[in-house]
Amino acid sequence: MYEIWLAANIVWETALAHASWTVPLAVAFVALVAWAIVRGGDWRRAWRWAWTSAVVAFVAAFAALPSLSGARWSDLAYVVDWALLVALAAAAGFVVGAYVWAAAAALRRRAAPRGFAPARATR
């Protein structure tokens, strides 16, 4: 339990230290979700975009994180290194996937229910 509490604090302090971009990102995400809800976005169809982008982000993060941290692939010599890399890449994939899901849902409205036809203009 303490480790979970400590991890939550680490995430919070990290976000606080980079507030110049984490706060706008969080606001943008909330705005995207709100926009998608108001527009009646198609969350189900947006799902595949979310998955695709999450996988792309996962692969990109997996490939880039070691060198971004000043390490070489040969430095990942222990099982915990690979576990951490997978966890960090998964977190990156999750975040990107969430944004893309909200954005794609906002851009695609739900299809009208069957049997429903918009009223034609009449003279």
Next chain:
Amino acid sequence: MVLRLRSGNRRQRPIRRGSLMKQIEPHDRGRRAWLAGAAALGAAPFAAHVPPVRAERPKTAARIVIAGAGLGGLAVANRLAKSLDGARITLVDAKREHNYQPGYTLVATGVWPIEKVRDANASFVPAGVDWVQESVAAFDPQGNRVETAGGRSILYDYLVVATGLHLDYAQIDGMDVGAIGRNGLGSVYASPQAAAATWAAMDAFRARGGDALMTLPSTPLKCAGAPLKMTFMLADRLRRAGTRGRSSIRFHSALPTDTVFGVQAVNDNVLARWRALGVETEYLSKLVAVDPGARRATFASPEGERTEVAYDFLHVVPPMRAVDAVKNSELAWQDGPAAPGGWLEVDPETLRHRRFPNVFGIGDINGTPRGKTAATVKKSAPIVAANLVDVLAGREPSQRFDGYTSCPLLVREGSAMLIEFDYDGRLTPTLPLVDPLQESWAAWVMKTRLLKPAYLAVLRGRA
């Protein structure tokens, strides 16, 4: 000593310290019930780590002085401010800048910019705490009084000594802290500026190579792993620059043969790694003088035999001792191994002073068997705060410190060992399946990315 303590709806009335327990008993019962509940839910480790933050805050008018606004002082100040209702907490420290000292080795080896270890103390002082921006000049534990350098006299009911330690560069003839960064002179400990200057000297040295001397005194050290990290990282910097082949690295330890670190398993592991890296070692060899202009260092054996050695890069680790205000007071150890350094005489488990029961110590100043690191403060700050609340309530201290400390030992850029141990030198890994002597990228990420946010959470009294 008469204290005034408010409890619940009762009228204020002065009572003797020994009878405070009766006043706070309802709170104590609540705390015990809370602990029992937490344990039943399997949350005992969490409960053990964060005891002072409770829904019920004991009311007290006690005067608590915290001497020192480093990690230990601020962490305890934040915890006490949250734990107590009405306590008059005074923080005494002239230093306005807060430095993330665990990051100095990263600055001194070119991994971090200096800005990452600099902050303002004002950002971390909790609301309601009075900050006297002067340094402590003297302690008078008989009179329950602290004197500041500006001549102020501050009375206390309870004192937390968190002054940190003194870097005794003066014990090295010719050593000039202002010269760090020039003529191949480095020293990671003195300040953020010294750490950055050390990197400038190391950077220039790695470009051309030459003879490097690394040093280690025999006194207790803050972050005793730092001299080892600097040695590992220097070897890595030379190797990456392609100048390792025309360079030598010689580590002068003032400790006995085959000793560079106090934990045997770590010591042996480090020496094996250095043999593989071609790092040479000298023992019982104490740096006693340096001539920065001529780039010559003088080492002395225990018998007093002096040897002068030329260098192209020298890393100076100063002898360390208690600050004068503690060393020259009755608070210091009067005999035993901690007496020569003037360290604070605290019980190693409760961190309460052994002779003055209203005094506690935290951090580097403590005369405990080992552990002068931020990790030690992380584990001991909740214990000191909880034990002080216990004593304020007339109880015996309920929390015990096992001496936990941690040293993320950098072995090269991109890899480190996460070493954790206790007073007895037993390795105590937090993650039981992870071998602490196995180098890993995960430990490097932890050191460079995760420990500073954790440190900030400790500073704010949350973790």
